[in-house]
Amino acid sequence: FARYTSNLLTSILPSLERNFVAAKTERSDSNSDGSNLFWSLKLRGHRPRDESEQTTKNGIADLIYRPMMRMDEKKKVATFDTEFRRVDIYDVVDLNLGVPNRMVFFDGKLETSSLGDVVQHEAFVHPGMMTQDAQRRVSIIGGGYGAILREVLKYRTVDYVQMFEMDEELVRISREHLSPWNDCSDIVGSTNCCFDDDRVDIYHEDGIEWFASREFSHAEVFDEDGSENEDDSDDDDEEE
Numbered sequence: 001f002a003r004y005t006s007n008l009l010t011s012i013l014p015s016l017e018r019n020f021v022a023a024k025t026e027r028s029d030s031n032s033d034g035s036n037l038f039w040s041l042k043l044r045g046h047r048p049r050d051e052s053e054q055t056t057k058n059g060i061a062d063l064i065y066r067p068m069m070r071m072d073e074k075k076k077v078a079t080f081d082t083e084f085r086r087v088d089i090y091d092v093v094d095l096n097l098g099v100p101n102r103m104v105f106f107d108g109k110l111e112t113s114s115l116g117d118v119v120q121h122e123a124f125v126h127p128g129m130m131t132q133d134a135q136r137r138v139s140i141i142g143g144g145y146g147a148i149l150r151e152v153l154k155y156r157t158v159d160y161v162q163m164f165e166m167d168e169e170l171v172r173i174s175r176e177h178l179s180p181w182n183d184c185s186d187i188v189g190s191t192n193c194c195f196d197d198d199r200v201d202i203y204h205e206d207g208i209e210w211f212a213s214r215e216f217s218h219a220e221v222f223d224e225d226g227s228e229n230e231d232d233s234d235d236d237d238e239e240e
Contacts, residue, residue, distance in 0.1 A: 077102070078177055082169040089177050104145070104178065117147055117181055125151035136160065141207035144170035146182025149194045153187055161200045164207025171195065171202065 077089040088105040102114040112120065125148055129135055134157035140148050144165040152161055165171055174182055175193060184190035190197045203210070 078173070080169065080173055082167050082173075084167045084170075087170065087173055089173075102178070102180075112145065112147070112181070114180055121147040121151050124148060129155060138162075139207070139211070140164065145174040145178045146171075146194045149200065150182055150184055150187075153184055153190055153194055153197055153199065156189075159199055161197075163200060163202045164205060164210060165202065166204055166206060168204040171204075 073093040073095060075091045077091055078087075079089070080087045085106045086108070088108070090103045090105070092101045092103055093099065094101070099115065104111045104113065129138075129152070135155065136157055137160045138152050138158055140152065140161065140163040142165060143149060143163060144167050149161060149163055152158060175195065179193070182194040183192070184194040184197060185192045194200065195202060
């Protein structure tokens with residue numbers, strides 16, 4: 001382990017000790033300099049497919065790797081390689097809090113989790129919806145696990161939603177393994193799965209290109225990459 005960190009960390013250890021290490025309240029060793037320095041490692045993310053191969057390749061001994069991974073109880077739910085990304089789904093229990101959490105990784109990076117789902121997607125959708133007059137027609141670009149769709153369908157004024165998700169396999173995975181993200185069972189007039197709502201059409205194509213080739217009178221658009229915009233033109237009707 002030191003072989004991989006020595007060049008990066010050793011040179012700044014004196015500065016770390018000087019600025020961040022807490023002094024002892026009582027000295028038990030006359031030769032002590034009055035401070036304690038502790039190092040800790042917690043590997044984040046998910047276990048690799050072949051744990052033994054990965055630990056060998058990274059030079060991290062099992063002595064370090066295995067105990068640290070047990071700080072959280074992790075259970076692999078499923079792994080998929082779609083046309084666009086690798087999807088890893090894990091059930092995790094924080095041993096300190098005892099709270100279960102389903103975590104979704106796209107290409108090894110955390111995309112969403114059951115503990116953060118509601119806050120994440122409410123904050124994304126509702127400011128835009130509530131600052132506009134009653135929205136009837138909404139477009140979603142991305143959002144393959146259905147959480148943005150779920151929040152949009154909570155509005156009774158919405159009578160049509162078109163969702164663009166190029167990764168068709170991701171929608172199937174979400175139906176099977178991420179049902180809380182696309183659960184509309186508590187929305188009056190909807191269905192158990194948001195994808196099956198009669199107001200929804202799902203297109204497995206590039207939503208940006210679809211919009212670029214058309215003109216609109218008005219549409220509320222949510223892009224999962226983080227942008228929200230309102231399209232206007234002089235046309236009287238929205239082209240579908």
